[in-house]
Amino acid sequence: MAPAIPTHDLLDGTTLPAVGFGTYPLRDDACVEAVGSAIAAGYRLLDTAVNYGNEAAVGEAVRRAEVDRDDLVVTSKLPGRDHGYDEAVASVRGSLRALGLERIDLHLIHWPNPSVGRYAEAWRALVDLQRDGLVRSIGVSNFTEAHLARIIDETGVTPVVNQIEMHPHFPQAAMRAVHERLGIRTESWSPLGKRNAPLDEPAVTGPAARLGVTPGQVILRWQVQLGSVPVPKSATPERQRANLDLFGFELTDAEVAAISALARVDGRLFGGDPDTHEEM
Numbered sequence: 264m265a266p267a268i269p270t271h272d273l274l275d276g277t278t279l280p281a282v283g284f285g286t287y288p289l290r291d292d293a294c295v296e297a298v299g300s301a302i303a304a305g306y307r308l309l310d311t312a313v314n315y316g317n318e319a320a321v322g323e324a325v326r327r328a329e330v331d332r333d334d335l336v337v338t339s340k341l342p343g344r345d346h347g348y349d350e351a352v353a354s355v356r357g358s359l360r361a362l363g364l365e366r367i368d369l370h371l372i373h374w375p376n377p378s379v380g381r382y383a384e385a386w387r388a389l390v391d392l393q394r395d396g397l398v399r400s401i402g403v404s405n406f407t408e409a410h411l412a413r414i415i416d417e418t419g420v421t422p423v424v425n426q427i428e429m430h431p432h433f434p435q436a437a438m439r440a441v442h443e444r445l446g447i448r449t450e451s452w453s454p455l456g457k458r459n460a461p462l463d464e465p466a467v468t469g470p471a472a473r474l475g476v477t478p479g480q481v482i483l484r485w486q487v488q489l490g491s492v493p494v495p496k497s498a499t500p501e502r503q504r505a506n507l508d509l510f511g512f513e514l515t516d517a518e519v520a521a522i523s524a525l526a527r528v529d530g531r532l533f534g535g536d537p538d539t540h541e542e543m
């Protein structure tokens with residue numbers, strides 16, 4: 264039987280599983296298969312995006328899954344090219360069609376693209392789409408404190424989630440403090456650093472040996488203990504299961520601090536600073 268995953272309460276009264284499944288760059292049948300085995304392993308939070316080109320495959324896996332649809336949290340993301348109000352409404356309707364689902368559980372603005380300057384319009388559209396029931400919860404991704412302040416000031420609606428880059432080389436202490444103050448749940452993208460996480464550092468291998476778990480599990484557990492929801496991607500059923508099995512062991516405070524100390528001055532994976540990196 265699949266393990267039960269703890270959940271977090273979100274600002275809008277919904278809940279979010281404490282770990283999720285990333286789907287980039289899975290596509291087509293390989294994506295249907297990987298998402299299917301992830302759901303069978305126990306994942307209930309799925310992370311897709313218009314720009315991954317795999318919403319249809321994720322939706323197909325959801326329809327095939329032998330779990331209640333209401334137990335799954337399907338997340339998708341609005342691409343930069345759809346940031347106008349009308350464009351955002353059309354984009355979400357397109358995501359619903361591509362997914363083949365009646366409702367998206369969590370829709371995020373993928374990147375703020377500040378030089379375009381239309382993310383607040385996109386946020387107003389998501390607020391209205393939530394009111395109309397097309398999306399259950401709304402959030403953002405790659406937003407800075409200033410981007411968050413602007414959309415909250417303009418609409419009075421706080422995103423439930425901000426999905427940001429977070430791994431031991433880039434632990435995001437400042438953004439996590441902002442989220443804590445605002446009641447926003449942090450999600451970690453590339454939680455294993457796209458295979459470049461420090462899996463062989465003593466700060467990681469030490470706790471792994473002590474606890475009898477893998478280095479990957481130690482890094483994901485570090486995220487969980489810092490209050491973030493990691494969304495690791497794996498096409499390998501064995502790793503999918505391990506990446507979900509995070510709730511039967513605990514790191515000490517000193518172990519958490521030692522992993523956080525692996526931070527690098529510019530630890531980002533590909534220079535994805537949301538003030539300058541833009542994706543359409």
Ligand SMILES: NC(=O)C1=CN([C@@H]2O[C@H](COP(=O)(O)OP(=O)(O)OC[C@H]3O[C@@H](n4cnc5c(N)ncnc54)[C@H](OP(=O)(O)O)[C@@H]3O)[C@@H](O)[C@H]2O)C=CC1
Pocket residue numbers: 284285286287288310311373404405426427451452453454455456457458477479480494495496497498499502505506
């Ligand atoms: N909002 C945003 O801007 C962004 C969101 N994302 C989301 O975050 C998700 C996860 O990030 P992603 O960039 O995929 O990177 P991850 O950090 O999840 O790393 C994925 C890679 O790590 C390997 N891997 C998985 N588990 C383990 C393990 N336990 N030990 C060692 N290697 C492992 C996988 O290989 P294998 O498949 O062979 O197991 C894969 O190559 C994405 O899929 C996407 O959904 C990602 C980037 C940006």
Ligand SMILES: O=C(O)C(=O)[C@@H](O)[C@H](O)C(=O)CO
Pocket residue numbers: 287312533542
């Ligand atoms: O995967 C995503 O959500 C992205 O935004 C991509 O840009 C991703 O970060 C990537 O792989 C870039 O190389």
